[in-house]
Amino acid sequence: MYALLLRWNLAGKDPEMLDALRQYIRDESWERYRTVRHLAGKSWLSNPDPFEFAAFYLWETVEARENEVRHMHHVNEITGVEPTIVRWDVEAMQVGQHEPIDFAVVGQAWSTKVPTTPQ
Secondary structure, eight states, rough: OOOEEEEEEETTTTTHHHHHHHHIIIIIIHHHHHHHTTEEEEEEEEEEETTTEEEEEEESSHHHHHHHHHHOOOOOOOSEEEEEEEEOOOOOOOOOOOOEEEEEESHHHHHTTTOSSSS
């Protein structure tokens, strides 16, 4: 297993940029990554202080990880910022006891989603 962290430093950018990034997750990135081969998991992350956006991936192969680094450009276009790229070899992983998770509703990107059915 191989890990990848991409971090965009958004210091000095308009805080509304997070809305654009959340929309990108909902409208484009979420569905695209659902079918990527050799991707064990991806998390989109934000940190208001310091103002950063990040993506964390777990890959089955080095080749898949490096392919992502070569082809990840859309967030750069949205933010106008090149990411810091950090690569790791995964030494071990553990999953604790937890309730089933519907990842399509976990996180800030979904908190602004307009419901598709009346409530």
